[in-house]
Amino acid sequence: MINSTYSPLYILFFTMVLSACSSKEQPKIEEFFHTNIRDDNSKEFTFSLLVSTKQKEARKEGNSSPDSNNRKGRKGKGQRGQNTALAPTAKKQSSKQDKMKDIFHERLILQMERAQYCREGYITLEESFVGAIYTLRGECHESASKGDRKRFL
Numbered sequence: 001m002i003n004s005t006y007s008p009l010y011i012l013f014f015t016m017v018l019s020a021c022s023s024k025e026q027p028k029i030e031e032f033f034h035t036n037i038r039d040d041n042s043k044e045f046t047f048s049l050l051v052s053t054k055q056k057e058a059r060k061e062g063n064s065s066p067d068s069n070n071r072k073g074r075k076g077k078g079q080r081g082q083n084t085a086l087a088p089t090a091k092k093q094s095s096k097q098d099k100m101k102d103i104f105h106e107r108l109i110l111q112m113e114r115a116q117y118c119r120e121g122y123i124t125l126e127e128s129f130v131g132a133i134y135t136l137r138g139e140c141h142e143s144a145s146k147g148d149r150k151r152f153l
Contacts (some may be wrong), residue, residue, distance in 0.1 A: 032046070
């Protein structure tokens with residue numbers, strides 16, 4: 001049986017654990033895969049991921065964050081020409097972006113296997129990671145076959 005002097009501590013502990021678990025919001029990831037077979041039989045594609053969270057969607061609808069009216073101007077701490085290391089938040093952002101790039105490339109590989117679009121590989125024509133949109137435009141090594149034309153046009 002639990003000692004009554006410890007019960008408030010247990011309740012507090014379990015409340016903290018539950019709130020920590022519930023605050024980890026999983027992002028919603030939408031995939032877009034567009035194919036294009038040109039007249040010269042070259043095969044191009046665009047693969048994009050759009051990452052959004054409920055919080056970001058709420059900001060879009062309301063056009064502001066909940067505390068946007070209480071914000072003050074930023075105060076600079078660095079001086080011009082000063083060599084500064086990445087701030088902890090910048091490191092965290094960089095780490096988060098690297099993780100999203102890894103997820104992006106894993107999903108691209110899966111999409112290529114599913115679609116069987118570039119069976120002999122591809123070259124990257126353009127790659128961008130801007131905000132919550134990750135996009136790669138590429139061209140397949142092989143030319144389009146008659147089967148490709150039927151399936152992807």
